[in-house]
Amino acid sequence: MAALLSLQAVSKRYGAVQANAGIDLVVDPGSIHAILGENGAGKSTLMKLIYGVESPDAGVMLWKGQPVNLASPAEARAHGIGMVFQHFSLFETLSVVQNIALIVPGKQADLARRIRALGAEFGLEVDPEAMVHALSVGERQRVEIIRCLLLNPELLILDEPTSVLPPQSVARLFETLRALQARGMAILFISHKLEEIKELCDTATILRGGRVSGRVDPRGHSAKDLATLMIGRAMPPPLPATAQDPGEAWLELAGLSYRNDDPFGVSLHDLSLQARSGEIVGIAGISGNGQQELAALISGEIAAQGAGLRMMGQGVGRLGVAARRRLGFAFVPEERLGRGAVPEMSLADNALLTAHRAGLVARGFIRRAPERAFTAAIITRYDVRTPGPEAEAAALSGGNLQKFIMGREMMLDPKLLLVSQPTWGVDIGAATEIRQRLIAMRNAGAAILVISEELEELFQICDRLHVLHKGHLSPSLPVAETNAEAVGAYMIGSAA
Amino acid sequence: MRISFVRRDHASRPAMLLAPVVAFACAIVASVILFTALGKAPGQALYSLLLEPFLTWYNFSEVLLKMAPLLLIAQGLAIGFRANVFNIGAEGQLIIGAIAASALPVWYPQGDSALMLPAMLVMGAGAGMAWAAIAAMFRTRFNANEILVTLMLSLIAAQVLNYLLLGPWKDPHGFNFPQSVMFPDAALLPILLPGTRVNISLLFALVASVLAYVLMRHRFAGFQLLVGGLAPRAARYAGFSEARAIWLSLLLGGLAAGLAGAAEVAGPLGQLQRSVSLGYGYSAIIVAYLGGLNPLGIVVSAFVMSVIYIGGDNAMVSADLPVAAVWVFQGLLLCFYLAGLTFIRHRVSFSRKALP
Structure with missing residues (x-):
């Protein structure tokens, strides 16, 4: 033939x-x-x-x-x-x-x-x-x-x-x-x-x-x-073994609702979840079921209506993005160019975007030497393939930029990290590395919320899962006690 | 065949520097054609327009005099333009600044206090800020487009000026001309270059240029403005307040324009007149863009633009050009520059097929 x-x-x-x-x-x-x-x-x-x-x-x-x-x-x-x-x-x-x-x-x-x-x-x-x-x-x-x-x-x-x-x-x-x-x-x-x-x-x-x-x-x-x-080499080593006892709840949603004014947007109904120190909580589900809205509500990019959102033990419904970050919150968004990074700016300036609190600004002046050092540290520690801190963000491949943004947010040493689609478009080597870093952070005591469409990934790294479907959140499903079929049933809304 | 513009990965830096020069050359060529079509001698016109301003010390000092308000306003506007806040109403902020600064000498025409001049400058700058603040409030509270609001506020400012000069502030001994009393010496800016009309407002403009450079290159606040202009969603993600960027941009623009207005009445005019501005507020927009919105570039473009102003005055007399010819030349300059920028940021792609 x-x-x-x-x-x-x-x-x-x-x-x-x-x-x-x-x-x-x-x-x-x-x-x-x-x-x-x-x-x-x-x-x-x-x-x-x-x-x-x-x-x-x-x-x-x-x-x-x-x-x-x-x-x-x-x-x-x-x-x-x-x-x-x-x-x-x-x-x-x-x-x-x-x-x-x-x-x-x-x-x-x-x-x-x-x-x-x-x-x-x-x-x-x-x-x-x-x-x-x-x-x-x-x-x-x-x-x-x-x-x-x-x-x-x-x-x-x-x-x-x-x-x-x-x-x-x-x-x-x-x-x-x-x-x-x-x-x-x-x-x-x-x-x-x-x-x-x-x-x-x-x-x-x-x-x-x-x-x-x-x-x-x-x-x-x-x-x-x-x-x-x-x-071209053996597979990265398997992920470190799981679990310790989780500590304080650093993110709490208690009956959080959000009415979306966009007729094509998704409204969220009565969401409740906790992410405690030392655990990774996953949000499974097909995107378009309220993931964007949930992430923006937690980050503060859209204002929450009413109470029901607490971070590091305080009500943060009225706090903006910057105030939440000051409490020890960090966030890796789904869109890398234009939201997680400014395409036309250098990596150094993109580090400054959210890491300015890490000693990169003094009395309102940008400190160029620490800015470069911080950026260089992200590049080496997170294996970002780029000519250097002066390279424009737009010039990086999707996976490399993701490693950069991930590295920037992790180097802020947050108590609570929200990650949306951590390995979307990232190759297997880098994805494994990113997952290992998330687990290492969890082991060091951070509370991590991961929103991902990749069920396999969530099963690999999470301690507990919720499924978001049409703006409703499933009950908490401990990963050890559930399986892909059960989660899949929630994903298409056919679970009892 | 299909021709399309494809965005370049990197805008070439030499090309960025070359663009204003090329635009200038193109504007000259186009105006030669235009002047010839008007039946004027193009050589004489260009000589008056571009060379005469340099040929006598008096002419050159007038260039520096014009440069002060253009530079000052353009630096203020460029900050906002980088943040995607388009203050088009610097003309109105300048007029209101000039009015506020004139209040003291109009009310105290015999005043000789050393505090009179500083108070006038503060009042002028403050009034310019307040005028721009109206637009900032409308934008942040009601999401009203600042381009339209600032533009309309300029028309209102011009009517306020008319009302004052035709009514309460008209000089009683002024033969019914629409202008205020002549200001006392205590209300006039010191002369910077003896024997000319160049006053210390040129220093204000140069200091403003340095401050603008520091703000946009070294201050975190300037970085936040840039992020807001380049990637608004990244600014929101990082927690940079959009409202703050709008307020800061408009207030700085208003401050610069108001101060420039005060310096005009306390400088070359020595009184409040209906022609207080000569369109500086609009020309400064061209100056800001010709300078690439870069504080250093704006110093150069402000100089070039004031040469054209003075040259245009000369050309009206010696080459018999209509006053509109100068505006046309300015417009050509901006058009060619913006066209050049398009080619720097994009490349032209020719493809064989009609559809993607």
């Missing part, structure tokens, strides 16, 4: 960075082909070349045996290549169906019906009339997947598609993908979840440092082997 897509010695360079070097790749029809690699290994660049977003500097791309030179994604789609991006390409000011109608031909009313049908079929429910700006990250990804499926592509590229789905829906998505495969569609599946790749994919191409470091049938290899091929 002829290959559907074949790349021969494809290379791409951005300035000083050789993102792809001499990559060979063969995708057969009806194959689910995994692309594995750490952050910065060149996966995204390779997908952009295949999807016509970028043009290769060297090498040949054959589509059904014919050389092609794709100048744009529109050309790629015309050939039958569809892609779901990890970072979304939707217009925020348009509704879901309007966004889809920009690319998929057809009347909007028909499209809306098809969107609902696909949503129901694949567990990708989304309101076709909702405005995209009001959707969470997770919901936006669902829109992207639906938009691709509507075009019936011959090759579907999925960039980390399962990261926002609950376990039940992952299983259903896999069924869908297998059904598509049975119809002869080829799928390029980018993921760092090794177990998923073993379960779903029949071929895996592994990238490291812009080059192919292995081609295997993942079904015949252990997750450990795959990880070793991917990171």
